[in-house]
Amino acid sequence: MIVDALSPIFLIMLFGFMLSRLPLSNLAIWSELERLTYYIFFPALLVMRLSSSTFDLEDFVELARVIGIALFLISFILASLHKLIAKDHASLSSVYQGSIRFNTYIGLACIDALYGERGLITAALCLAVYIVPVNILSVISLSMNKDSKAKGGYVVIGAVVTNPLVIACLLGLALSASNIQLPDMVESVLSILSQPALPIGLLTVGAGMKFITLGAQGWQLLVSVVAKFLIFPGIVLVTCLVFAVDESLALIVLLLTALPAPPSAYILARQLGGNDSLMANIITVQTLAAFFLIPLWIELGDRYL
Numbered sequence: 001m002i003v004d005a006l007s008p009i010f011l012i013m014l015f016g017f018m019l020s021r022l023p024l025s026n027l028a029i030w031s032e033l034e035r036l037t038y039y040i041f042f043p044a045l046l047v048m049r050l051s052s053s054t055f056d057l058e059d060f061v062e063l064a065r066v067i068g069i070a071l072f073l074i075s076f077i078l079a080s081l082h083k084l085i086a087k088d089h090a091s092l093s094s095v096y097q098g099s100i101r102f103n104t105y106i107g108l109a110c111i112d113a114l115y116g117e118r119g120l121i122t123a124a125l126c127l128a129v130y131i132v133p134v135n136i137l138s139v140i141s142l143s144m145n146k147d148s149k150a151k152g153g154y155v156v157i158g159a160v161v162t163n164p165l166v167i168a169c170l171l172g173l174a175l176s177a178s179n180i181q182l183p184d185m186v187e188s189v190l191s192i193l194s195q196p197a198l199p200i201g202l203l204t205v206g207a208g209m210k211f212i213t214l215g216a217q218g219w220q221l222l223v224s225v226v227a228k229f230l231i232f233p234g235i236v237l238v239t240c241l242v243f244a245v246d247e248s249l250a251l252i253v254l255l256l257t258a259l260p261a262p263p264s265a266y267i268l269a270r271q272l273g274g275n276d277s278l279m280a281n282i283i284t285v286q287t288l289a290a291f292f293l294i295p296l297w298i299e300l301g302d303r304y305l
Contacts, residue, residue: 003295005113009106009202010291016206034204034263037197042104043168045194049124050172051182062245063129066253070235071133074099077231085223090275093141095220097269098282099227100134102259104165105201106287110255110294112198115248122252128169130256135163138265142272208263209284217278224261224282229293233258237297240305250305251298258297260286 020030078085078096086092104127111119161167175182182190236257240250261283269279 006110006291006295009109009113012109012199012202013106013206013209013287016203017209018206019203020207030204030207033200034208037105037201037204038264039164041193041195041197041200043164044190045108045197046124046127046165046168047172047175048187048190048194049121050128050169051175051180052187053121053124053176055125055173055176059125059246059249060129062243062249063126063253065243066236066239066245066250067126067130067133069239070232070257071100071137073235074227074232075137078227086220088275089144090273091220091278093138093144094265094269094275094279094282095224095227096141097138097265097274097279098224098261098286099232100137101261101265102256103205103262103287105198105205105262106290107256107259109198109202110259111252114255114298115252118248119252122248123256124169124172126249126253126256127165128173131163131166131169135166138268139272142268142274205263205287208266209287210280217281220278221281221285225286225289228260228286229258229289229297233297237300237304245305247305251301254297254301254305255294258290258294260290 019025020027075096078092078099082092085095108120108123111123115122233254236254237250239245240254245253261279263283266276266279266283268274270276
């Protein structure tokens, strides 16, 4: 059942991978499609879902507690074992990004297939809680590298306040909290713009998969897969059980934390002096592994939450 629901998502990604390798394909086209999805289509989807929904403060607090504890523990574990994971901070920052960040396109497509409209609304709230601390932590991890371009607090602030997903989440939550009803024309425009978000997002994920020479990266790749698909979602599952988090919230946040790293992690690593070749390989390996491992976490969530 779960595999049947998720298989089309990964087939679309495979289709994007194959399309991008055709002789007629142009790298610039995929880059622009990704930019459109990241800056226009996806923010429109988030604003529309959040602004038209009502949330309890208790839900927000529960999500913040679970996500905060999980991020703290995974950060502590990786920081404690940094000498065993990587000898340089550039590689460690890539492993760290691969452990805490997730591909929103894949996540929302999976949630839409499994839980429908209500699941997407809950996922949008999760994104509103999750995106800001993850962006801050990612930039901080990159700034620890002596050759990093991420020195200075202004880089951290800039990475957050200019993130279109952060802006969309904050705008959607503000509209929801203020009970402001968007004009019908605006809602229609947002609805149209949001429709390409998931299919084009999945195609660009597939197109972005690439293997750069692995070299001596095998150990870091293994650590990133274990941290992303075993340790991090495991912490989230236990935390949800300990605090008796509402089942619908717990299932969504568990699925999101069991997703592969996003292409934006590669862009951030390349721009701020991280190990971008390692980051590219982490994204590709995790995306391939996700097809087999995401259904396992959904099954565990359905059984224990």
